[in-house]
Ligand SMILES: Nc1ncnc2c1ncn2[C@@H]1O[C@H](COP(=O)(O)OP(=O)(O)O)[C@@H](O)[C@H]1O
């Protein structure tokens with residue numbers, strides 16, 4: 620399975636990505652987690668992206684594309700993968716398509732987690748209290764939502780037109796959302 624999970628900040632991508640990846644025995648690859656690990660580890664990449672992430676802006680495509688392509692080339696991703704947080708704009712869509720077609724690969728499905736905007740902010744502010752993520756404050760959340768609306772939301776139409784979109788209601792218990800994802804993916808197979 621070669622899958623993407625897309626959705627607004629706070630939609631539950633990371634949470635559901637773990638379950639999906641475990642279910643299909645594929646790695647969950649999160650660009651956000653990769654950047655956060657680099658910030659924590661004090662790497663050159665971490666230094667480059669920290670201020671950008673703290674502001675809620677997108678890391679430059681050249682940086683992000685290279686990280687994803689490197690990661691997809693590792694052996695554990697050969698039979699499949701789930702990307703969480705990538706692609707995040709139409710340029711990244713093209714970079715991913717280019718990589719996949721150059722390697723004779725294609726996506727199987729794009730899970731789109733649908734959650735009301737008001738609920739998203741509430742979830743992120745709650746997560747701020749639990750996880751203390753630097754970008755979960757009101758000002759940064761507002762910018763991340765704007766960036767999502769202007770740059771990432773257009774991907775939904777793109778993947779719908781490509782016949783890959785699997786829309787899933789992301790509201791409710793985590794386990795209920797997970798079951799909806801599995802039935803929606805099973806129904807396609
Ligand atoms: N594909 C990407 N392109 C550019 N920047 C990214 C990408 N993925 C993650 N980032 C950076 O990491 C931040 C956090 O991403 P992420 O953990 O995926 O947030 P969330 O899960 O709340 O949507 C983003 O605001 C952005 O700065």
Ligand SMILES: [Mg+2]
Nearest residue numbers: 632633651704
């Ligand atoms: Mg996430």
